[in-house]
Amino acid sequence: MVLMADDSLPDYKALWKQETELRRQVEEARRQVEEARRQAEEARRQAEEGTRRTTFEEFIRACHNLLSLQVEVGDKSHSTGSLTKPTGRLCPQRLRNWADCLDSQQQLYNSVRKFLHAPEEDAPRLFSSVHSLEDFRRNHCSRPLRSEKDLETYEQLAVEDNVRYVIAELCKIPDAREEFKLEDGVQFDNHANALTDVESDKPDVKDQSSVRLPVPDKFFYRVKGNTNALFTTAEYKPPHKLSVESLRAGLRPMDFYDKVVQTVKIPTNRDEKLRYYAEQLTGSALVQQYNVMIGKGLEYSYITNGLALVLLRVCADDPSTLYYCLCEPNREVGLADDKSLKQPRTAVSRVLCLCLMSLRSRSRKQRWRNRAIRQLHTWKMDFDYAWAQIPEDERRQTPPSSESQVSEYLASSLSESPQPDLRRPNTRSQTGCRPQETMHPSESMDSSDSDPNQASSGRKRPLNLITSLPPSQQRSRQIGSQSDRVGRRQHHTAKFCTQRCLLSLQQGGMLDSLCPNVELHRQGRASDRHLISSERL
Known part of the structure; x- marks a missing residue:
């Protein structure tokens, strides 16, 4: 005896799929309404x-x-002037x-x-x-x-x-x-x-x-x-x-x-x-x-x-x-x-x-x-x-x-001088308003004190072609320059600190947020200042 399937029975599997799809569509519609509401609120807030x-x-x-x-x-060619x-x-x-x-x-x-x-x-x-x-x-x-x-x-x-x-x-x-x-x-x-x-x-x-x-x-x-x-x-x-x-x-x-x-x-x-x-x-x-x-x-x-x-x-x-x-x-x-x-x-x-x-x-x-x-x-x-x-x-x-050399030079020479110039690599300078080379009218400014080798360095010293001395100093002139001292460049594998980072370290100032090592400087703390001094470094 063979049992025939009753075609009048509903297809529960199909009904379940339809209901699931309907629920998904309702949920999607609700999500879209919520997103539209959120976007409207954000637009209102931004406005x-x-x-x-x-x-x-x-x-x-x-x-x-x-x-x-x-x-x-703009285009350079558009600029004119007498x-x-x-x-x-x-x-x-x-x-x-x-x-x-x-x-x-x-x-x-x-x-x-x-x-x-x-x-x-x-x-x-x-x-x-x-x-x-x-x-x-x-x-x-x-x-x-x-x-x-x-x-x-x-x-x-x-x-x-x-x-x-x-x-x-x-x-x-x-x-x-x-x-x-x-x-x-x-x-x-x-x-x-x-x-x-x-x-x-x-x-x-x-x-x-x-x-x-x-x-x-x-x-x-x-x-x-x-x-x-x-x-x-x-x-x-x-x-x-x-x-x-x-x-x-x-x-x-x-x-x-x-x-x-x-x-x-x-x-x-x-x-x-x-x-x-x-x-x-x-x-x-x-x-x-x-x-x-x-x-x-x-x-x-x-x-x-x-x-x-x-x-x-x-x-x-x-x-x-x-x-x-x-x-x-x-x-x-x-x-x-x-x-x-x-x-x-x-x-x-x-x-x-x-x-x-x-x-x-x-x-x-x-x-x-x-x-x-x-x-x-x-x-x-x-x-x-x-x-x-x-x-x-x-x-x-x-x-x-020389900007690309600044951090490299400073990293190797920071401890050499108590007041290095932390923005340029090839000289050291005073930072206050009383440099050692202050000019006084009574001081001798004889040009014979200049470096005798300078004339042979390939850079000619002209005879007042485009310059003139002040009237009170026609016969004398002070040479206030110091010999530049350039530190030996060293090879580094780590990223170099920025100039401002090193300057703030020297002066006990704020950290430079652009320094690639700023998180290392903070040492895991919520601090905007260097946690060590240049002397300790």
Whole structure:
């Protein structure tokens, strides 16, 4: 007997599959609804965050991400300009690394954050919204930098106005206004018309023919009632003329007058030639601003090409030495690097801190200026003239930089000297305002003290073809240079620390978040400072 299957019975397996698929579709629909709700909430939150006013740190981050990181260098061929005949400019005897600049700025920045972004309480929202900064960038700062005029516009809108914005908020806080000596606020202009009680820029010395009157690109002045007093200045150099690479190659501690001003023989070796051009170009820019600092009696100033800043200092007791600090915000601060935003590494925070340093500084009187002018050499050189002397094909080439050797040298020589220069590898320098080589009018400056072998080194010493001595020193000149001492390069297998990391180790400062060994330095602890000293190392 054969049993036949009953076709009327339901197919339970098929029904189970249908129900499972239906449940899956319902769950997927629910998940999609939840995801849509989450995305809508996130969009609402982002819109709210974008339109609400920002805290100090949010503002600094937005300025960096939206303005500094977005800057572009345009086609070099679009830049034109008339060539200025070189005239005499005051120039320093020595160029030295400003070793304590970063720590000094960090202290000021900590004070600013104390007033505007106190960690123990909710930070006030005092500054422009992210959306407004985005609109501002699209409307005003999206143009590539093709000329000095483009750079001036960019610096005014993207950097200086935002610095003034922060200082205006500090002025509303009585303790901050007193601590930073802000008075009634600050203003920035490209002329000196608003300044009051301006001392004559014309030096009160017998021989004025070789000194060019200083005219900076930007005047920064403090407002106090009806008076406006200059406290610092800025100089703009377009990045296709003064590149970051040229600054890296041209900035190093040296006897500037001998190594740059009196060197006119162009080397034949390719790398040496490009380094020579970088030193001439960077040196002419430095001298232009140094001339302003001496003529205006300023302690601080800076040069910018839109991508990097060179912070400058002239100490009252040694006007013949120019101190420098090269800063590259877009290289030092990452897109989402919150930790580095607690340090003044962005363009806005660098200029802000330099302004605050300058506001605390005393302007030098005319007597100091005249005394300095009598001690200083002059250099008949102009930046555009120096740039025009570089052949077109060599302008496009990148000069060699000793930057790749810095960490290697420092790692092997840190313990050799109590105060090494931690930003450049090939010399050691004083870090304070009383170097051993301070120039005094009464000191002998006879050129016969110079190295007799220097003339045979392949770099010719000319007879005042483009330089002149100050009137009071026609018969004497001080050579304040020291012999450079270069440590033996050693082979290392581990990654080298950054210059700032080693500098902070030497000075007991903050860790550099960009150092490849930062986690090793922390030794598993939540610390932003080195846990050992340079002496122990």
